[in-house]
Amino acid sequence: MQVELKPLQLSDADTLYEFFQKLPASENGKNNRAHGLSREEFTNWVQKEINYSQGKNLPEGYVPGTTFVMYVDNIPVGVSNLRHYLNEKLEKNGGHIGTHILPEYRGRGFGNIITLETLKKAKEIGIKRVLVFHYDNNVPAWRTSEKMGGKLDSINMVNGIKARKYIIDTSKL
Numbered sequence: 001m002q003v004e005l006k007p008l009q010l011s012d013a014d015t016l017y018e019f020f021q022k023l024p025a026s027e028n029g030k031n032n033r034a035h036g037l038s039r040e041e042f043t044n045w046v047q048k049e050i051n052y053s054q055g056k057n058l059p060e061g062y063v064p065g066t067t068f069v070m071y072v073d074n075i076p077v078g079v080s081n082l083r084h085y086l087n088e089k090l091e092k093n094g095g096h097i098g099t100h101i102l103p104e105y106r107g108r109g110f111g112n113i114i115t116l117e118t119l120k121k122a123k124e125i126g127i128k129r130v131l132v133f134h135y136d137n138n139v140p141a142w143r144t145s146e147k148m149g150g151k152l153d154s155i156n157m158v159n160g161i162k163a164r165k166y167i168i169d170t171s172k173l
């Protein structure tokens with residue numbers, strides 16, 4: 001099995017349009033803002049994500065972040081987002097990493113793999129202490145963080161829902 005985590009790029013927009021339409025719009029606080037877009041709007045969204053990755057045209061309160069697509073044997077199966085650093089708000093809710101696997105590929109270890117591959121990217125850009133938040137009832141999500149050596153820091157209310165905050169030390173990967 002060949003796994004590749006690739007930053008979103010315009011040249012892949014054609015092949016990724018259907019994938020982003022299949023990925024649910026919103027689950028457990030993870031949003032897919034490309035869901036429901038027309039093909040043309042999708043290209044604009046991809047360009048916007050590339051800009052954010054380069055720190056360009058960031059809306060107020062946003063930090064630079066990269067959207068990655070995970071390919072397994074050249075088939076897109078999941079998406080992750082990596083924020084390059086956090087502001088005060090994201091330290092309390094949001095964190096560095098979000099992951100999203102196509103429903104038909106869940107429960108086969110891909111959540112663990114995309115988390116590990118995204119943590120490696122975090123390490124590459126110098127992030128030593130990665131913060132991740134998961135709703136307490138989202139067991140598969142917080143298990144991926146525990147699997148990567150994440151330590152439970154605290155349990156807080158986020159958007160009125162009980163959420164776990166994990167800290168993952170990338171030097172131990």
Ligand SMILES: CC(C)(COP(=O)(O)OP(=O)(O)OC[C@H]1O[C@@H](n2cnc3c(N)ncnc32)[C@H](O)[C@@H]1OP(=O)(O)O)[C@@H](O)C(=O)NCCC(=O)NCCS
Pocket residue numbers: 027028029030098099100101102105106107108109110111112113133134135138139140141143144147
């Ligand atoms: C969270 C998500 C990325 C996990 O992906 P996945 O491919 O199903 O995860 P894996 O198959 O790698 O499983 C991860 C862990 O959860 C466990 N798990 C998987 N499905 C489970 C379930 N239904 N109930 C309990 N545990 C489960 C696995 O056993 C594994 O733990 P282990 O390695 O200790 O055995 C995926 O469910 C998803 O995309 N959910 C919607 C979006 C989301 O919630 N994102 C996270 C936001 S913080």
